[in-house]
Amino acid sequence: xxxxNREVVVYCASSAKIDPLYFDAASExxxxxxxxxxxxxxxxxxxxxxxxxxxxxxEHGGRVRGVIPQFMVDAGWMHTLLTETIITxxxxxxxxxMVKSADAVIALPGGIGTLEELSEIITWRQxxxxxxxxxxxxxxxxxxxxxxxxxxxxxxxFMKDSYRQLWRVASTPEEAVxxxxxxxxxxxxxxxxx
Numbered sequence: 001x002x003x004x005n006r007e008v009v010v011y012c013a014s015s016a017k018i019d020p021l022y023f024d025a026a027s028e029x030x031x032x033x034x035x036x037x038x039x040x041x042x043x044x045x046x047x048x049x050x051x052x053x054x055x056x057x058x059e060h061g062g063r064v065r066g067v068i069p070q071f072m073v074d075a076g077w078m079h080t081l082l083t084e085t086i087i088t089x090x091x092x093x094x095x096x097x098m099v100k101s102a103d104a105v106i107a108l109p110g111g112i113g114t115l116e117e118l119s120e121i122i123t124w125r126q127x128x129x130x131x132x133x134x135x136x137x138x139x140x141x142x143x144x145x146x147x148x149x150x151x152x153x154x155x156x157x158f159m160k161d162s163y164r165q166l167w168r169v170a171s172t173p174e175e176a177v178x179x180x181x182x183x184x185x186x187x188x189x190x191x192x193x194x
Contacts, residue, residue, distance in 0.1 A: 007039040007065070008180060009098050011117040012108035014048040014077070022049055022109055025139040027056040029108070029173035034062025036177060039083075041098050044068035046079035049108055054079050067097045095120065104133040104180045106170075109142040125166045134167040137176050143169070 010033075012026060026049040033040045034057045042050055044066025057064050063083040069091050072078065078085065088094045095117065099105065107118040124130040136143055147169070153159035170176035 005037065005039060006103040006180070007041055007101050008033060009041045009102040009105045010050075010053055010108060011105065011110060011114045011121075012042065012049040012053060013110035013114060014043075014045045014050050015111060016047050016051075018048070018109075019140070022139055022142075023052045025137065025173055026050075026052040026108055029053060029106070029137070029176065030056025030062070031060045032173050032177045033057055034060035037062075038103075038177075038180070039063040039065060041065045041067065041102060043094065043098070044072075044078050044082060044085055046077065049110070051079060053108075054082060058082070067094045069094050099124075099130060102130075102132060104135065105130075106135045106137055106176050106180075108137050109139055115146075122166050126163060133179060133182075135176050135179050136167055136169050137173065138169050138171055 010029070013022070030040065030053040040053065040057045040062060042053065042064070044054075045051055045068070046054070054064050054066070058081060064079075065084045065086065066079060066082040067086045067088060068078050069088050073087055086097055088097060099121065105121050107114060107121075118134075118136070121130060121134055125134055138144070150159070150164070154161050154164065168179050170179055
């Protein structure tokens with residue numbers, strides 16, 4: 001099932017106090033990425049959904065590249081068993097390094113950090129700085145309030161109607177991986193500066 005060693009960035013929560021169903025989805029995504037020969041790139045965390053994702057990828061023989069700033073290493077947040085770990089000086093360098101070689105981005109449910117990463121990568125896609133798929137994994141309808149806010153942006157003319165095409169939504173990990181497989185079907189004509 002090789003995919004030429006494609007690389008997928010996954011944004012997700014580091015909180016350990018969330019509902020187990022989110023952990024199940026993160027673990028399932030990790031298994032699917034490993035079994036489909038996708039290298040998983042994330043923030044190198046050992047806790048929360050990131051820890052569950054990393055553990056599942058590794059348990060199923062997959063590869064994980066973690067990218068983490070030094071201050072997070074110093075705080076003890078780093079997963080120590082990843083295939084590869086890149087330590088950056090700043091959070092900005094971390095985010096740039098994560099998406100540098102990415103063939104797709106998947107956002108799992110998360111907190112303000114995940115929301116910030118998702119907003120940034122959508123903005124980069126809008127500007128033509130990142131041209132690959134962005135998939136929002138809407139486990140348990142977590143992102144419904146955000147989608148309503150996006151609709152408000154469109155209805156009040158803060159965002160073009162065509163920008164709805166900047167991301168796709170998946171309900172399950174299987175659907176998310178299926179969307180990655182459809183990578184050649186993605187259109188970049190709606191970015192600002194093509």
